[in-house]
Amino acid sequence: MDFKFNQEQEMLAETTYKWAVNWLEPKMQEVDEEDKFPEGFFKETAKLDLNGITIDEEYEGAGLGYTEACLVAENLGRVSSALSMTWGAHLILCADNIQSNASKEIKDKYLPKLVSGDMIGCLGITEPDAGSDAMAMRTTAVKDGDEYVVNGSKTFITNAPVGQLLLFYAKTDPEKGSRGISAFVVETDTPGYSCNKIDKFGMRGSPTGELAFNDMRVPASQMVGEENKGVHVLTSGLCTERIVLSACALGTMRAAMDLSVKYARERYQFGRPIGEFQIIQQKLADMYCHYERAKWLTYYAAWYVDGLTDKRGGKGTDLDKIAAAAILNASESCTQVCLDGVQIFGGYGYSLEYPIQRHLRDAKLWEIGAGTSEIRRLIIARELLRT
Ligand SMILES: Cc1cc2nc3c(=O)[nH]c(=O)nc-3n(C[C@H](O)[C@H](O)[C@H](O)COP(=O)(O)OP(=O)(O)OC[C@H]3O[C@@H](n4cnc5c(N)ncnc54)[C@H](O)[C@@H]3O)c2cc1C
Incomplete structure (x- = not known):
């Protein structure tokens, strides 16, 4: 090792x-x-x-x-x-x-x-009525000569308000459910494509958009993978996405920890730096343990996938379980670390003047984006119970 x-x-x-x-x-x-x-x-x-x-x-x-x-x-x-x-x-x-x-x-x-x-670039899976249940997507792509005519919508798409290229999924054979989905790339200046920016309490500066497709014509040559095999494209990227996004959460934890250690040294109450109070020390120690646990699970997952020839993961693979565990652990740890950080800062932690609150607002997203904590637990349990 x-x-x-x-x-x-x-x-x-x-x-x-x-x-x-x-x-x-x-x-x-x-x-x-x-x-x-x-x-x-x-x-x-x-x-x-x-x-x-x-x-x-x-x-x-x-x-x-x-x-x-x-x-x-x-x-x-x-x-x-x-x-x-x-x-x-x-x-x-x-x-x-x-x-x-x-x-x-x-x-x-x-x-x-x-x-x-x-x-x-950006990726469009989620729709207003199809979030965790992504296969319930309603966007359709109907073949017309050597083009597809796309109608529907996507929501919560990171980078869409500033993006030029969207990889997205649509039903090319709605009757077939998940076996009737195809993937496409489209340039965002294509007629029929429109985007509205979504306002969020965290992750500000990372633009998020809701998209509408109205008779948007996409050349058949812009299809990614085979027709009706889009589900393979979609699931093939989920594990690596989860692993890399876990590492973003590691960064947030580290930021919250660094700010908190500095503040615990500098803030005096009762004539002493608050870092001398054992209850503050306990918080710092817990933050460190959260970070270290999340770090090693994340980098283990990255090392694991780097060693695989077939990196697609998905249902029935150990990679699915490991990637879900990495992001579940990193995201929930991240929220706790940032909550502890705000507590160490006391009233100043609640003030918008200090950046610790920004990290807390950002942290919560990691429990929601790229599959929620609940869905990650379902994946892990499914793979544990697999015979
Ligand atoms: C800032 C941000 C950026 C995002 N970026 C992208 C992006 O770039 N591309 C993209 O396609 N999507 C993106 N998303 C969407 C994200 O992946 C979804 O929000 C997420 O998958 C959850 O879907 P939902 O919001 O519709 O919640 P829902 O699926 O409606 O879930 C609501 C609640 O019910 C729970 N739930 C749902 N099903 C089950 C179940 N079977 N068992 C137990 N609990 C369940 C969920 O865990 C959640 O707590 C982004 C979201 C945000 C907020």
């Missing part, structure tokens, strides 16, 4: 964090207050080669693994969970899924642009 990151991985983590502190941190108050996506974010991350961490060199990517993707996610998340999520949606939810499932033509057309930050 070797619990160490190698030198390149350490350097990647350090470079990402340094950049986030220098470029992103000074913008964060405005980003949060105004829910403003920082202009030029993906052009900047492109300079560090972060947009294509898991994308093959053939498409201008770095050709690295999910362990490296997790290191980037964690170190962006130390400064902003929101921008870490936005980066994850662009790379893992959109570009990585395209790489694993799309035709060479689609990969050649879009992957280099996603890597360079010329295009921002």
Whole structure:
């Protein structure tokens, strides 16, 4: 067993964090207050080669693994969970899924642009009446010559208000239920496509959109994978998404912990730093244990998937259970760590002046996005009970 990151991985983590502190941190108050996506974010991350961490060199990517993707996610998340999520949606939810499932033509057309930050990517699964039960989606794509005519809607789509490329799912044979779903990529300036921004209490700066498709025509060549086999595309990306998003939550935990340790040293009450009170020390110790547990489960999951030839996971695989456990543990730990952080800050923790409350507002999302805690528990139990 070797619990160490190698030198390149350490350097990647350090470079990402340094950049986030220098470029992103000074913008964060405005980003949060105004829910403003920082202009030029993906052009900047492109300079560090972060947009294509898991994308093959053939498409201008770095050709690295999910362990490296997790290191980037964690170190962006130390400064902003929101921008870490936005980066994850662009790379893992959109570009990585395209790489694993799309035709060479689609990969050649879009992957280099996603890597360079010329295009921002997003993934559309969720619909107003189909969240946890994603297969109940109602969006339809009806073949008309060499095009599909798409009607329907999607909601809670990360990056949609600023994105240029959407990977989405629609029913091409509604009678067949989950066996009648297909995946497509569409450019967001296509006639019939429209997006409204959703206001949120957390993850501000990571733009979230609701989409409407009204007679949107998508060329058949933009289909990802085979017709009616979209469910395979959809499930093939869920495990790696969950693992990388767990690492975003690690970053938030680390941020909350760092702020809390500093505050416990600096804040005096009863003539002593509050860090000298054992009940505050207990909170700090618990925060540390939450973080360490989540860290090792997340990086174990990343190491595990990096070692697999078939990384698709899904029903009936150990990867499904491990990925669900990683994000379940990281997300619930993240909320608890941020709650403890706010408590350590007392009244100042409740004031919008101190960033600790931002981390708490962001943290709650990790229990909801990429499948809720309840659904993750169902997955883990299903795999445990599998004979
Ligand atoms: C900020 C943000 C960003 C997001 N980004 C994206 C994105 O980029 N792309 C995308 O496609 N989606 C995205 N989502 C959507 C997200 O994946 C869904 O919100 C999530 O899957 C839950 O669906 P829902 O909100 O419809 O809740 P519902 O499915 O309606 O669930 C409501 C409650 O019921 C529980 N529940 C549901 N079914 C069961 C069950 N069988 N057993 C027990 N409990 C159950 C849930 O756990 C939850 O507590 C995002 C959401 C948010 C908030």
